Amino acid sequence: xxxxxxxxxxxxxxxxxxxxxxxxxxxxxxxxxxxxxxxxxxxxxxxxxxxxxxxxxxxxxxxxxxxxxxxxxxxxxxxxxxxxxxxxxxxxxxxxxxxxxxxxxxxxxxx
Amino acid sequence: xxxxxxxxxxxxxxxxxxxxxxxxxxxxxxxxxxxxxxxxxxxxxxxxxxxxxxxxxxxxxxxxxxxxxxxxxxxxxxxxxxxxxxxxxxxxxxxxxxxxxxxxxxxxxxxxxxxx
Numbered sequence: 001x002x003x004x005x006x007x008x009x010x011x012x013x014x015x016x017x018x019x020x021x022x023x024x025x026x027x028x029x030x031x032x033x034x035x036x037x038x039x040x041x042x043x044x045x046x047x048x049x050x051x052x053x054x055x056x057x058x059x060x061x062x063x064x065x066x067x068x069x070x071x072x073x074x075x076x077x078x079x080x081x082x083x084x085x086x087x088x089x090x091x092x093x094x095x096x097x098x099x100x101x102x103x104x105x106x107x108x109x110x111x
Numbered sequence: 112x113x114x115x116x117x118x119x120x121x122x123x124x125x126x127x128x129x130x131x132x133x134x135x136x137x138x139x140x141x142x143x144x145x146x147x148x149x150x151x152x153x154x155x156x157x158x159x160x161x162x163x164x165x166x167x168x169x170x171x172x173x174x175x176x177x178x179x180x181x182x183x184x185x186x187x188x189x190x191x192x193x194x195x196x197x198x199x200x201x202x203x204x205x206x207x208x209x210x211x212x213x214x215x216x217x218x219x220x221x222x223x224x225x226x227x
Binding site: 004 | 167
């Protein structure tokens, strides 16, 4: 099993749609979780951290399910500018420092 | 503008060449990282420097040699590379190498390396 696994997509959705991505991780000792965004031919940038109780930032909602070892990202009212690859990132183990990156899920929002 | 710059942006080199990648951060951070991003593969951590000291070497072949002269500058020296080393090499920085939950990483634009 991969340490961090994501559905690579691509997800093609119309503007205004709601889209959800899931990510599973293998190490139950992981404690820190993030979603990064990477635009085509650009560097990754932090989108949001994922907290135990779930958290929201505008149109974006992140959830953590420790029992099933997955995190999710929900994007509401998709914009054209949301088109990017979304990277799931998890710390490797209890030492809470080294990050393990997923392959990313590609999203294309169409007019 | 992320505050992390990398040069060159593109590099083509032969297997017998020696070249260096440069990274500079203007964010006052104390930790710097080299990552490799290959097609169809996740981002791979190569090296970590925290307060100029190397704290992680993720089983990287010796043909890659990092150097961190100060907290703002990071180099990756390359020699006798293989075609499979062709990839995007990303530099990143963060406040320090510590609890990941407090440690957003800021990336440079990367160097696209092609080894012939």
